[in-house]
Amino acid sequence: MPFKALNLSESVLRGVQAAGYTDPTPIQLRAIPAVLGGGDLIASAQTGTGKTAAFALPILSRLGKHAAKPRVLILEPTRELAAQVETAFRDFARFTDLRTVAVFGGVGYGHQRSELHRGVDIIAATPGRLMDFVQDGTINLRDIQILVLDEVDRMLDMGFLPVVKDIIGRCPRERQTLFFSATVPPEIAAVASFALRNPTRVEVGVNRSVNKSINHALYPVALAQKFDLLVALLARTDFDSVLVFSRTKHGADKIARKLKAANHSVAVLHANRSQNQRIEALAGFKSGKYEVMVATDIAARGIDVAGVTHVINYDVPENPEDYVHRIGRTGRAQAVGDAFTLVTPENADDIRDIQRFIGQKIPELRLEGFDYLPFGIAQPKQPRGQQGQRRGGGSGGPRPGGGRSGFRGGHGGGGQNRDSHGGKVGFNFRGRR
Numbered sequence: 001m002p003f004k005a006l007n008l009s010e011s012v013l014r015g016v017q018a019a020g021y022t023d024p025t026p027i028q029l030r031a032i033p034a035v036l037g038g039g040d041l042i043a044s045a046q047t048g049t050g051k052t053a054a055f056a057l058p059i060l061s062r063l064g065k066h067a068a069k070p071r072v073l074i075l076e077p078t079r080e081l082a083a084q085v086e087t088a089f090r091d092f093a094r095f096t097d098l099r100t101v102a103v104f105g106g107v108g109y110g111h112q113r114s115e116l117h118r119g120v121d122i123i124a125a126t127p128g129r130l131m132d133f134v135q136d137g138t139i140n141l142r143d144i145q146i147l148v149l150d151e152v153d154r155m156l157d158m159g160f161l162p163v164v165k166d167i168i169g170r171c172p173r174e175r176q177t178l179f180f181s182a183t184v185p186p187e188i189a190a191v192a193s194f195a196l197r198n199p200t201r202v203e204v205g206v207n208r209s210v211n212k213s214i215n216h217a218l219y220p221v222a223l224a225q226k227f228d229l230l231v232a233l234l235a236r237t238d239f240d241s242v243l244v245f246s247r248t249k250h251g252a253d254k255i256a257r258k259l260k261a262a263n264h265s266v267a268v269l270h271a272n273r274s275q276n277q278r279i280e281a282l283a284g285f286k287s288g289k290y291e292v293m294v295a296t297d298i299a300a301r302g303i304d305v306a307g308v309t310h311v312i313n314y315d316v317p318e319n320p321e322d323y324v325h326r327i328g329r330t331g332r333a334q335a336v337g338d339a340f341t342l343v344t345p346e347n348a349d350d351i352r353d354i355q356r357f358i359g360q361k362i363p364e365l366r367l368e369g370f371d372y373l374p375f376g377i378a379q380p381k382q383p384r385g386q387q388g389q390r391r392g393g394g395s396g397g398p399r400p401g402g403g404r405s406g407f408r409g410g411h412g413g414g415g416q417n418r419d420s421h422g423g424k425v426g427f428n429f430r431g432r433r
Helices: 010-018 026-036 051-063 079-092 110-118 127-135 152-157 161-170 187-195 223-235 249-261 275-287 320-327 345-358 384-389
Strands: 041-045 072-075 100-103 122-125 146-150 176-181 200-204 214-220 242-246 266-269 292-296 310-313 337-343 416-418 424-428
Touching: 010 051, 010 079, 026 041, 026 051, 026 176, 026 200, 041 051, 051 072, 051 079, 051 146, 051 176, 072 127, 072 161, 079 100, 079 122, 079 275, 100 110, 100 127, 110 127, 122 127, 127 161, 146 152, 146 187, 152 161, 152 176, 152 187, 161 187, 176 187, 223 249, 223 337, 242 249, 249 266, 249 292, 266 275, 310 320, 320 337, 320 345, 337 345
Parallel strands: 041 176, 041 200, 072 122, 072 146, 100 122, 146 176, 214 337, 242 292, 242 310, 266 292, 310 337
Antiparallel strands: 416 424
């Protein structure tokens, strides 16, 4: 079904065409009619399936002409997401006179305040900065007709529930409220009970599953060898751009420094970076100036970069949901992507939780030079004369050949390789010695 069959306005359809969209995704097919109908909605779908357009297109169609007062409020958990959603609205609204603004912290108030005083129809905001403007009288929410809570699960994880409740209470009771999220944990029901009225539910795909276009694997490693394994993976992998995830801001900075010392072009994204630094990092990563981006989970939802070929979990995420969100940064829009997780003995319970959450076993792989015990824990490589004494011997896993290894499933030569248990996995290798 083409977009023109979804009863969107002519000006919005022109914007869709100019943006290069051709056919709606499943979440768009199901959510757009529901939003156009004016009712409340809870929608969930995997990351990278077009959720922003699923609410932006019908909202723009419903608004009509510029009214110089905020009628739509979209709440986002991070600055990056607020900026990206505002950009998407602006792109789709290019053939209308509707005005949008992004409101978020980390930058000065002056420019955002002046844009708000000029009169806007749509505000994409983070909760904290929005409340600053509400409390000083710059923003009044009395005319809000449509309230969107995007990435609701992340907003709750980040502790925004009290301020989100305050914002909801300041909006008119007679409004349309939309919840969009990658997952819908039980905690969302508590917010939905006071924020929505008889919502329609739209779920596309299995909430806890990973995209089928992503090949993912575990690389068990001793803690002392962890960074060496990261460098080896980058050296032997045929990648275009790589996202490396760290649990902590300090860890992200440390990884970035060491990668730069290893002659990689690296950007860093976490909550302690200034807004200008974050904007420059994302722009450089998108343009190819930086081949590697090191980020923390708090920034993960704000990274929407086409063509990320690999995600590497340097640290195993604490929550299984974060595993899905992290690796969802690659393999977007049906593209093929690879996701690797470096696993130390301390991560055994976390890995079991992740595999239980996604309902599947993640294959274990190895690189030559990193040897493993039978249960998948890496040991330092032994002298060549002692090779026969290794526990868990065998020669499974990728074998080096010539050139860089094409980990990207479905690309390059080399055929399928076997994991450490002898099972086939969907990676193609062209390793180098």
